[in-house]
Amino acid sequence: MDETFSLVLFSGTDDKLNAAAVLTAGAAAMGRKVNVLLQYWALDAFRADRIHKDHGVAPEAGQEGIELVQRHNGQHWSEIFRQAKEIGEVTIRACSLSMEMFGLRMEDLDPLVDGQEGVAAFFVDVDGPVTFI
Amino acid sequence: MDETFSLVLFSGTDDKLNAAAVLTAGAAAMGRKVNVLLQYWALDAFRADRIHKDHGVAPEAGQEGIELVQRHNGQHWSEIFRQAKEIGEVTIRACSLSMEMFGLRMEDLDPLVDGQEGVAAFFVDVDGPVTFI
């Protein structure tokens, strides 16, 4: 029951980032360690200068879905991640390969990101579920 | 081997809903307990008045893919979920946050949905894989 929740976060739309943040907070609240690895479009969404901009939603949302999400007065997903880090042991790292592909350095990212690592290093700490979002 | 299969079902296109239903049925057939948590577009797809309508497929399908899926005479994913519940211990719950965001009540949902719960409650029952679709 106290296994690590390992989350590979690949998607960069606000609906999936919000789902990821809520799962992270829920796992942390239940006493699980959470390791998040940011890849591709999720990494791009954690850039310091873009984290609060509109990242859109999944194409299947349609116009009705977009309006529902925008009308909803919930917290921003970055704030939910911030609270999850206060609640429990949550580490957010950038995938080295994606950092290189996007030409990013650590100072380009929001302070929520604790460091960077490769996928093999990520797997060293896997001792439970591996969830890809 | 008898761990729970915990499935966070987020996507609302017919191809992913079908994949989720088939994985649920396969896990149930192998004697696993299955807990499904419906979020966002998947929750919307389980509305009683929409469950049988066309929910489209992932954008990557292209025209050829759309036609292949439509031509295929398989069972509807809701029917596969129904059978999975007969085969094994399968529980389908709506995520409370998504219910609130979409302004839904339990009576708006198909009877396949057994109740609603928050993400922390969902994690209480996690003792194996956590799969996000």
Added chain:
Amino acid sequence: MDETFSLVLFSGTDDKLNAAAVLTAGAAAMGRKVNVLLQYWALDAFRADRIHKDHGVAPEAGQEGIELVQRHNGQHWSEIFRQAKEIGEVTIRACSLSMEMFGLRMEDLDPLVDGQEGVAAFFVDVDGPVTFI
């Protein structure tokens, strides 16, 4: 720590296929057995006559993202899967239901694919994470 990494590979865009290949290689490098099950658009991408063609990227990439991915001089994901099979115990199977839906036979697929199986058979070997990409 030596549990199987069970990967249901559903998506057929080059960015997700690359993420899947890198996770497979990372898991194999860390001594894990990896079982990949190809469904839908991922199965289509493993067709012998299509594996090296352009499979696009997730819609959220935008024009900037497409150019970043194309400019990146990394290995093709099929090559990363090939290397993962050399490093460790990696098995790639086609989902029988998707084979039938797409009207495919084993000889239509790239030699990276070791065989086909149903979802229930896939679950027999699940003894750790189940990741859906």
